[in-house]
Amino acid sequence: MHVRATTKVFGIFGHPVNHSLSPTMHNAAFKKLKLDCVYIAFDIHPKNLDSAIQAIKSLGILGVNVTIPHKERILSFLDETSPEVTMTGAVNTVKNENGKLTGYNTDVEGFLMAIKEDLGVIPRGLRIFLLGAGGAARAVLTGLCMNGASEIYLVNRTLDKAKKLASEFKRCYKDISIEAYPLEDRVLVEQSLRTAELLINASSSGMEGVASLELRLELLPKDSIIYDLVYKPRETALLKGAKELGLKAAGGLSMLLYQGAKSFEIWTGEKAPVDVMRKSIQ
Numbered sequence: 001m002h003v004r005a006t007t008k009v010f011g012i013f014g015h016p017v018n019h020s021l022s023p024t025m026h027n028a029a030f031k032k033l034k035l036d037c038v039y040i041a042f043d044i045h046p047k048n049l050d051s052a053i054q055a056i057k058s059l060g061i062l063g064v065n066v067t068i069p070h071k072e073r074i075l076s077f078l079d080e081t082s083p084e085v086t087m088t089g090a091v092n093t094v095k096n097e098n099g100k101l102t103g104y105n106t107d108v109e110g111f112l113m114a115i116k117e118d119l120g121v122i123p124r125g126l127r128i129f130l131l132g133a134g135g136a137a138r139a140v141l142t143g144l145c146m147n148g149a150s151e152i153y154l155v156n157r158t159l160d161k162a163k164k165l166a167s168e169f170k171r172c173y174k175d176i177s178i179e180a181y182p183l184e185d186r187v188l189v190e191q192s193l194r195t196a197e198l199l200i201n202a203s204s205s206g207m208e209g210v211a212s213l214e215l216r217l218e219l220l221p222k223d224s225i226i227y228d229l230v231y232k233p234r235e236t237a238l239l240k241g242a243k244e245l246g247l248k249a250a251g252g253l254s255m256l257l258y259q260g261a262k263s264f265e266i267w268t269g270e271k272a273p274v275d276v277m278r279k280s281i282q
């Protein structure tokens with residue numbers, strides 16, 4: 001990669017950010033398409049977010065991804081946002097067009113592409129067990145509701161958070177049944193597992209350093225499908241459990257890939273070289 005006077009700059013704002021796979025993925029894509037662009041990780045402390053946003057404009061940075069802890073706060077600095085940002089309340093991609101900043105949330109399409117490409121799943125008409133009520137769960141819920149899921153059991157360690165999320169989405173999607181359950185209620189959890197056609201882990205459980213949940217996967221119907229958003233480690237305890245039971249399952253690396261591919265397309269207008277991007281982060 002040759003960085004020259006003409007090179008266009010893209011990047012990611014996060015804190016911490018040194019674990020991010022996005023620079024590897026985007027720089028591989030720029031190289032493949034021979035674009036004169038570079039992607040850099042910027043560690044932005046929350047107290048510096050304001051000045052970092054101004055720097056997007058003053059330095060002429062053409063686009064940034066946004067990750068923890070800035071995904072919600074960045075909203076107040078943007079000129080426009082895309083429709084999925086309204087439901088998720090979070091932005092993971094910003095495009096700078098001559099100083100006008102537009103926010104997108106490509107996690108939603110990233111998730112939908114991941115389940116379609118990896119597992120052949122589209123949410124329409126499905127009964128879904130969704131674990132988690134944080135930022136990732138909001139993006140997943142948005143994708144599920146926008147695409148006609150039929151019933152969603154929203155299960156979370158902290159019931160209040162799940163209830164709040166469920167009632168917010170129920171107001172917008174009156175035809176979809178969304179029930180919030182506490183993880184500790186074994187009866188409700190097991191009852192939900194027995195009928196779930198798709199189980200999604202959008203919680204941090206099973207992530208490196210976070211304990212895995214002991215869900216009774218054997219209760220799931222035999223043709224149930226599992227998607228685990230966690231991608232560190234690549235094979236989570238949930239995926240191992242699915243494999244042992246012969247259930248179709250995939251891990252979160254593909255969602256990371258497809259959200260990145262969508263950001264790339266928003267910024268460059270070029271079709272993302274998905275295979276090259278995938279290979280760079282495997």
Ligand code: NAP
Nearest residue numbers: 132133134135136137157158203204205207229252255256
């Ligand atoms: P977040 O906003 O901090 O939410 C964390 C969620 O996990 C909350 O629902 C929390 O429950 C739950 N949780 C945390 N520790 C738990 C435990 N020990 N047992 C049970 N539940 C637990 O985080 P997030 O941004 O939603 O991210 C969640 C996960 O998704 C992370 O592992 C992240 O890496 C992954 N993710 C993957 C992608 C991808 O592209 N594949 C994209 C985004 C996120 P409480 O409400 O009770 O605290």
